[in-house]
Amino acid sequence: MSKWFEWVGLALICVAGSGWAMDRYPGVGRAATVAEVRAWDIDVRADFRGLPEGEGSVVRGRELYGAQCAACHGSAGESDAFFTPLVGGTSAHDIRSGHARALAGSAAAQRTTFMRLATLSTLFDYIQRAMPWETPKSLAPNDVYALTAYLLHLAGIVPEAFTLSHSNMANVQSRLPNRHGMTTDHGLWPVGEAGDGDMGNGGIPDIQAERCMNECRAVHGH
Amino acid sequence: MGDLTRRLGRLRPAAENFLSKADLTAAREGRRRFLRTSLLAAGAMTGAPLRSQAGEADPAIVNLPPWTTSPGRPVAARPYGSPSEHRSALQRRGPRGLSPLGANSASFCPLQGLFGIITPSGLHYERHHHGWHDIDPRRHRLMINAAHSGLIAESRIYTVDDLMRLPPVSRIHFIECSGNTGTERIRATAPTVQYTHGLLSCSEFTGVPLRLLLEECGVDFRRARFVLAEGADGASLTRTIPMALIESGEVLVAYGQNGEALRPENGFPLRLVVPGVQGVSWVKWLRRIEVGDAPYATREESLHYIDLMPDGQHRQYTSVQECKSVITTPSGGQTLLSQGFHNITGLAWSGRGRVGGVDVSVDGGRNWRSARLEAPVLAKALTRFNFDWVWNGQAAVLQSRAIDETGYVQPAHAELRAARGTGSIYHNHAIQSWRVAPNGEVVNVQVV
Numbered sequence: 001m002s003k004w005f006e007w008v009g010l011a012l013i014c015v016a017g018s019g020w021a022m023d024r025y026p027g028v029g030r031a032a033t034v035a036e037v038r039a040w041d042i043d044v045r046a047d048f049r050g051l052p053e054g055e056g057s058v059v060r061g062r063e064l065y066g067a068q069c070a071a072c073h074g075s076a077g078e079s080d081a082f083f084t085p086l087v088g089g090t091s092a093h094d095i096r097s098g099h100a101r102a103l104a105g106s107a108a109a110q111r112t113t114f115m116r117l118a119t120l121s122t123l124f125d126y127i128q129r130a131m132p133w134e135t136p137k138s139l140a141p142n143d144v145y146a147l148t149a150y151l152l153h154l155a156g157i158v159p160e161a162f163t164l165s166h167s168n169m170a171n172v173q174s175r176l177p178n179r180h181g182m183t184t185d186h187g188l189w190p191v192g193e194a195g196d197g198d199m200g201n202g203g204i205p206d207i208q209a210e211r212c213m214n215e216c217r218a219v220h221g222h
Numbered sequence: 223m224g225d226l227t228r229r230l231g232r233l234r235p236a237a238e239n240f241l242s243k244a245d246l247t248a249a250r251e252g253r254r255r256f257l258r259t260s261l262l263a264a265g266a267m268t269g270a271p272l273r274s275q276a277g278e279a280d281p282a283i284v285n286l287p288p289w290t291t292s293p294g295r296p297v298a299a300r301p302y303g304s305p306s307e308h309r310s311a312l313q314r315r316g317p318r319g320l321s322p323l324g325a326n327s328a329s330f331c332p333l334q335g336l337f338g339i340i341t342p343s344g345l346h347y348e349r350h351h352h353g354w355h356d357i358d359p360r361r362h363r364l365m366i367n368a369a370h371s372g373l374i375a376e377s378r379i380y381t382v383d384d385l386m387r388l389p390p391v392s393r394i395h396f397i398e399c400s401g402n403t404g405t406e407r408i409r410a411t412a413p414t415v416q417y418t419h420g421l422l423s424c425s426e427f428t429g430v431p432l433r434l435l436l437e438e439c440g441v442d443f444r445r446a447r448f449v450l451a452e453g454a455d456g457a458s459l460t461r462t463i464p465m466a467l468i469e470s471g472e473v474l475v476a477y478g479q480n481g482e483a484l485r486p487e488n489g490f491p492l493r494l495v496v497p498g499v500q501g502v503s504w505v506k507w508l509r510r511i512e513v514g515d516a517p518y519a520t521r522e523e524s525l526h527y528i529d530l531m532p533d534g535q536h537r538q539y540t541s542v543q544e545c546k547s548v549i550t551t552p553s554g555g556q557t558l559l560s561q562g563f564h565n566i567t568g569l570a571w572s573g574r575g576r577v578g579g580v581d582v583s584v585d586g587g588r589n590w591r592s593a594r595l596e597a598p599v600l601a602k603a604l605t606r607f608n609f610d611w612v613w614n615g616q617a618a619v620l621q622s623r624a625i626d627e628t629g630y631v632q633p634a635h636a637e638l639r640a641a642r643g644t645g646s647i648y649h650n651h652a653i654q655s656w657r658v659a660p661n662g663e664v665v666n667v668q669v670v
Contacts, residue, residue, distance in 0.1 A: 209632065
């Protein structure tokens with residue numbers, strides 16, 4: 001897409017909104033420019049809205065990782081010196097099922113990033129906005145693709161001869177070991193007065209404790 | 223050491239080992255000696271009026287101290303005042319042991335030494351995901367944009383000065399990290415209430431309702447059901463915020479805290495205030511609000527701050543901090559130095575509204591009586607409770623249990639585990655227990 005075309009497109013977005021800006025407080029604040037929004041609007045959503053164009057190979061990612069990531073995360077993403085390990089605890093079976101099997105019933109087990117990761121966008125978005133630790137936001141989109149590709153390779157999700165790009169992210173998403181591992185069926189998402197629970201179960205608590213006052217229950221001290 | 227008894231009163235007041243064992247022994251002996259003297263004196267005076275009695279005179283009374291016999295320091299000697307040096311043991315404290323990365327860590331609020339419901343800003347707990355900066359407010363901006371067309375009419379930019387020109391509101395709310403009490407999920411672990419419950423604070427926040435700003439941008443509330451809040455820190459931390467809460471007017475873009483500007487550690491110059499919701503959603507150093515029509519699955523709601531259930535599924539977007547309470551005095555690491563009257567005090571709160579009541583047990587949960595709630599009792603704010611107790615010198619297990627205005631009852635550990643297992647460190651709001659030993663020492667115990 002040419003620069004000119006992009007500008008026109010974004011300008012149309014600015015005027016095509018369904019509501020009207022209210023301007024009850026004249027002189028306070030101003031319209032954002034396209035360049036300003038582009039500079040800060042870096043988030044990538046689970047449906048990959050916001051994903052920049054680009055690509056990066058596992059091989060290129062290995063180089064970048066060795067230079068910029070391994071000191072904290074270990075040579076193969078295994079280190080827990082500073083953060084929880086990136087890689088480990090998933091299997092080929094998990095890639096087929098979409099559930100990291102090691103999570104069930106394992107209260108104390110170390111949970112790696114790939115055991116938890118359900119949305120590939122999350123990994124890309126976080127590397128792009130916050131890594132590497134000492135120089136966040138220093139990576140170009142192709143670097144982020146390459147690093148993501150290398151981590152996916154370390155986790156056994158893509159082969160060594162693989163190049164990740166904006167056009168195959170969705171395919172890789174369908175191989176994440178814990179892609180079906182999240183639920184929003186709970187009462188801890190706040191809902192409005194109208195009860196418009198756009199996620200969750202509408203705010204219904206999962207515990208109904210008893211308010212006993214006298215001669216209640218046996219006491220077990222630890 | 224002779225004046226320790228009087229300085230300490232009837233309770234060893236803080237819990238960070240700022241008294242040595244020797245000091246503590248001296249305090250106890252001093253207390254016993256003082257009691258023995260008083261009893262003997264009272265015996266000798268039997269039948270006489272007890273308005274005054276013979277015996278030792280308190281040197282703190284008969285020997286006039288320097289502050290009574292000399293001029294003090296001038297006004298504005300400390301232009302931005304600081305606490306008494308006699309309170310220097312009361313500090314927020316980082317994790318016990320070495321933290322591998324202090325910029326990705328938390329410090330705990332010393333609840334055991336606070337009064338009322340407001341947390342002094344300098345003692346507010348901290349949780350940073352990429353360290354804190356003291357941001358130049360003249361170079362800070364708040365941007366409001368949208369994920370795509372049709373959600374707002376106009377993307378807008380506000381300076382901090384712009385926001386301060388808009389009609390402000392001030393509200394008192396608690397903020398609690400969802401990892402608060404996370405160490406206590408399986409067994410009693412942390413020694414003091416500072417470490418078991420200190421990822422908790424309460425302040426008066428001043429700012430502009432986010433609803434007002436979104437209306438200025440021409441938001442379509444029917445389609446825009448979520449927003450992304452983003453910080454200006456290195457991590458540019460992001461969280462999905464429910465539009466329903468924003469529409470209610472509760473969510474603020476805040477610049478004030480307890481009458482002053484936000485402290486840098488708490489988000490200066492701007493932070494989001496999301497009452498009732500876990501602290502990570504109160505995005506600090508707020509730089510951008512993106513209006514959207516779907517949740518964002520950011521790192522802090524996909525890899526962290528997710529609650530592992532026994533079946534291996536994670537609950538995602540868990541946000542509400544449910545009804546909870548804790549006794550802050552007497553609490554772990556403190557020591558009762560004498561029998562007799564002790565005020566049991568603590569804090570209660572609920573992310574769903576006002577606290578409706580607090581019950582206290584001194585026998586490990588067998589029998590309960592209602593505590594007094596002290597005004598003000600505000601929605602989604604800390605509420606102070608007090609409870610009269612005469613300690614007879616026998617072992618006791620102290621507990622508090624809060625009930626909120628929705629009727630929700632704070633659960634016991636067994637009830638929490640039955641619903642959620644023990645796999646998650648997040649959202650532990652179970653009843654806390656403190657055991658008072660016959661020697662007066664108070665320790666953290668778990669009653670299931």
